[in-house]
Amino acid sequence: MTTNSTNIADKELFTTANTIGLLRKELIETLGLEHAKIFLQRYGWNIGVTHAKEVEQRPLSLREKLDSASGYHLNSGQITDLISNRILELNPDDTVRFMHAKGVWINSYEVTEHTKYFGKSQTCICHTLAGYSSGYTSYLTKRKIYIVEVTCKARGDDECAFEMRMIENWDEATQAQFKKIHQSRMIDELNQTYEQLYEEKKLTEKVSSFHNNLTLGIAQGMRIEQILETIYDNLNVPVILQDLNFNTHHLIGITEEELNELTLDFASQMPQTRSGKILMQHLEPMHSIQVNCEKHIRLISPINVQNQIIGYISFIYRSTDHNFKDEMNFLQRAANSISLCYLNEKSSLEAIENMKAYFFEQLLQQQYTSKSNMIYRSYLLQIDLNEDFYIGNLRITKKGIPIKDSIMINKIIQSFTIYLEMHQIPIFITEFQEEVTFLFPKIDKTQEILRNILKHLHRTFKNHEFRIGLSRAIHDIDDIPEAKRQSITSLNVNKASDIIYFEDTSVMGSIINQTNSSIIIEIAQRELEPILSLKPNKKEEFLKTLYAFLNNYGNLQQTMLDLNLSMSGLVYRIQKLEELLQKDLRNSKHSFELMLLLNSLIILGEIEID
Incomplete structure (x- = not known):
């Protein structure tokens, strides 16, 4: 009995571009673009290596073997033509010393299939072609060669152009992409994702428990000091509560001496006014920051009550080589809880303050x-x-x-x-x-x-x-x-x-006191009545002139400068004032009495003179 069979280790299967296009569609929709890219590059790489193994058996030079790639490319139907310009430097033993190439794929099937299902792309998508060329060249040269598509018609470029380099000549990001083709398995990524999710779950549970403890404390009527104790007991982190001028009025987990040392360390890292006041304008409501100081790290969050920042809460860490991203979650919830405490106290305070205000008015x-x-x-x-x-x-x-x-x-x-x-x-x-x-x-x-x-x-x-x-x-x-x-x-x-x-x-x-103030006002208003009864603009003008003239002891030159008047204008006003008041303003007795009355009215708030 005979059978028609061939003992081929790696059979070559033929399929259509439409079938591969459908496979690409399912991969992208199921795995996402990034994972589908790695899969397609790995798929192309393996085809390239298979063809390179066939070429390797032929009695050709390395250059000739590399030139054979275009024939395989065309015969596979992936492209209709290939244009390339390659630089190849060989060692005496025919091994590769340097290799670089640029080229263009004509009529890539991947462009046709991708745009058919997804339309215009935001990135280059000829992943199979890039993987094929990389695998084929790397196998024959025994060097790590990586091809990157730099422009692609699927994203609206004029052509599908590529560049080939030895892996050590690519940047770090491209080298990392090359490693993914060989080292990244989907099961490994899933395990890594699971670990990340598990850590996120633990963090979420811890944050939730922390938040629940604070919320329960607020519901039970805890004061701010007790809330701070709860924060410290849960996190074992020193906590500082400060006002807008960074004056500390609550602290836990840290001594006053340590606080003074850290305050100087903190101030040296922050912008300040000439007077030494710390500036925090960039710290907006609901926004926390990390300040890296020389001796400690400080996480700061504003305390916001009804859209008004009234102070800051800070976590203090002595370690400076730690990522505090997770700690920000706890800080924000601590700030929210302190804000709620102040809001509760504010509501209670308003009722108490109303009662205090009524009591104070009784005293007044x-x-x-x-x-x-x-x-x-x-x-x-x-x-x-x-x-x-x-x-x-x-x-x-x-x-x-x-x-x-x-x-x-x-x-x-x-x-x-x-x-x-x-x-x-x-x-x-x-x-x-x-x-x-x-x-x-x-x-x-x-x-x-x-x-x-x-x-x-x-x-x-x-x-x-x-x-x-x-x-x-x-x-x-x-x-x-x-x-x-x-x-x-x-x-x-x-x-x-x-x-x-x-x-x-x-x-x-x-x-002047409460007993004689009314009498003084009565006398002043009677003596100055001719001026006080004028229209507002005229009254202000003459009062200002009278005060300046008397304050300068009748010195016309100085009074003229103070009022920014001409000499003739000032003399006119002085004469008019003497007519109105029926007094000689150069008479020492009259001028003293008038100055006394003017100062009395100013002190009692009856008139204002700039």
Whole structure:
């Protein structure tokens, strides 16, 4: 019995371009472009190696064997023509020393099939052709040769051009692609993906557990200190809570001495103003950053309450050779939890502050019958009125014009209160008689705290100006109305400074008090009535002229310079003022009395003179 069979180790099968095109389509749709590319290059490589093995048996030189590739290419039907220009340098033993080629594939079947199913491509797609040429050439030369398609008609280029180089002459990215053809198995990639997913799952579970612990703590009414303890217990990472000026008011897992050392290390890495203030303008809401310092790494996230940054939370790491990408997940959730804490406290604070404001207004208007009862009630509101305290006035302007918008004023009062709450400093504050008035306990570093409050307000409410006037320190609630007048007087007397103590004002400010202020206003308005009754523009013009002339002791030349007037214009105004007031402005008695009245009205806020 005989059978018609051939003992061929590697049978050559014939198929159509349409069949291969359908296979390509299924591969790309199932595996994706990147994995399909590796599969098709490997497929082409193996065909190229098979054909190279056939050519190797022929008694040809290496050059001739390499030239045979185009015939196989054409016979396979993959292309209709091949144009190439090759540089080949051989050693004496016919081995390859250097090889480089450029060429063009004419009418690639892969272009036809790919565009038929997928349309125009974003990348080169003649993967089988590139793999074939790479495999064929590498096998015959016994060197690693890699062909890369550089332009492709499938993506709209004029031709399918390729370049051939020895693998060591390609860049690192191309070398890595070459390795994938031989070393990358799909099962290995799946295992790697599984490992990555498993690690992501563990991280997600840890982050979720961390988030749940924080959420549970907030739901149970934990304060910020307790939330920070929960963060530290879960992560074992030092945590710092700071305000917008990077003043620390909560820390855990780190000593004060260590904090001072790390603060200097941190400041050296950050942009600063001339005064040494750290700049963080690039840190936007909901955005965390990593700051690599010399001695530590700091992860920082803003604390955002109702779209307003009120401070920062930081994680501190001593190690500087670690990727902290995963830790950012924990930091963001910690920041969100702290923000929720402050939001809860803000809601509670608003109710308490409303009650405090009503109580403070009672003190300002002296609407009480028992001092001891009021002192006891203030103690329940965390302020001991048996200790010394100040009455302050916050003057708010925008481009020099006083702010009257109650909504804006309430926002500023809230920001003022929250800032002091973060520093655990209790106050009474209210908008009273169109003034923002507050009661502030006399404590160490009062000036520094007030300075930081102004910095905070300037950063939060840009384009607004803020000044603070403070009364003398008092300890008797009966003196509060007079202390309020002192705080306003401080602002009226000194308009050059942004924090003014009543003790630092002129003697004039001390002479005027609540008892005689109404009498002084009455006298001043009577004496200056001819000017005060003029139309606003004229009134302002004559008051300014009168004040400048008296302030310069009747010196016409200096007054002319101060007012930017001509001499004739100034003389006219002086004569007109003397007619209106029926006084000789060069008379020392008259000029002293008028200057006294003008300063009194300025101090009492009845008039303003720039």
